[in-house]
Amino acid sequence: MISVHHLNNSRSHRILWLLEELELPYEVVPYQRDAATMLAPEALKRVHPLGKSPVITDGDVVVAESGAIIEYLVTRYGAGRLIPPEGTPERLRYSFWLHYAEGSAMPPLLLKLVFRTMATRAPWFIRPIAAAIAAATEKAFIDPQLALHGGYWNAELAKTPWFAGSAFTAADIQMSFPVELFLARAGVTDNIDRLKAFAAKIQARPAYVRALARGGEIHFT
Ligand SMILES: N[C@@H](CCC(=O)N[C@@H](CS)C(=O)NCC(=O)O)C(=O)O
Secondary structure, eight states: OOEEEEEEETTHHHHHHHHHHHHHOOOEEEOOOOOOOOOGGGGGGGSSSTTOOOEEEEEEEEEESSHHHHHHHHHHHHHHTSSSTTTSSSHHHHHHHHIIIIIIIHHHHHHHHHHHHHHHHHOOOGHHHHHHHHHHHHIIIIIIHHHHHHHHHHHHEEEEEEEBSSOOHHHHHHHHHHHHHHHHHOOOOOSSSHHHHHHHHHHTTHHHHHHHHOOOOOOOO
């Protein structure tokens, strides 16, 4: 039995969604974030030393990292579903988005959160300085990067309906988290029409909805 060690309100939703798309049996092992720090509980480190979610177990096999989990599940159980045929241009695009989502798309989104948090949670006596540093860093570095990445996704989705091409694949599942977070967090309003359409399309998929019912709602902020 596949067990998904699922942290509430997290990237782990993508794995539940993938399993629902593949119509595979699985169990959800739930973990709750600490209300103050938002970190995962220590118990998750008993599954994998990093203590991050998602992580899955499948018999003796333990797989961490969303991209690696998606590769494992699609290769082992997909029977050719949700992945373009080998040797096609779509397969290369699929591979690109699968790696890009966590390697390049997420870092500026995480930086945005870190600097926003710094500005609002610094000790009161340095808060104005922290806020000024955060605002300057966001303006000079983070916001232009967000506009660059978001604009690129939007342009790519103008060429093909899904990230890897004409068919929905697991690359769309992997890119869903950056896209949904981007729409909520980046503060970018130009060149996002295709991103909005993509988000609406994925959120209407029955498997996406079933995954939310199993794992709980996600609040993108
Ligand atoms: N690149 C990793 C990121 C894993 C990760 O940072 N997960 C977050 C949840 S979205 C987490 O476990 N946070 C809790 C913590 O760091 O304690 C992946 O895609 O699996």
